[in-house]
Amino acid sequence: MSAAAITTIVKMVESLPDQVQEKVIEHIREFIAELEEEHLWDTSFQQTQDNLIAAAQKAKQEIAAGQSTPMDFEKL
Numbered sequence: 001m002s003a004a005a006i007t008t009i010v011k012m013v014e015s016l017p018d019q020v021q022e023k024v025i026e027h028i029r030e031f032i033a034e035l036e037e038e039h040l041w042d043t044s045f046q047q048t049q050d051n052l053i054a055a056a057q058k059a060k061q062e063i064a065a066g067q068s069t070p071m072d073f074e075k076l
Contacts, residue, residue, distance in 0.1 A: 013024050062068045 013021055016024065059068070
């Protein structure tokens with residue numbers, strides 16, 4: 001984000017009453033926290049994607065070879 005965009009946002013928030021500014025800040029904090037969590041999830045998923053693909057391929061092979069049994073959801 002450019003410095004000009006940040007300055008614009010700060011000016012917009014500063015023009016609000018103090019009580020509203022606090023609400024805006026809290027929403028921004030929550031939004032940033034959600035973005036950080038999403039980034040961590042995406043990174044984690046990318047790092048494990050090869051393992052997930054390998055596990056799926058192995059499962060398909062076991063099913064094709066008759067080495068698997070249907071899942072009994074009642075036992076879960």
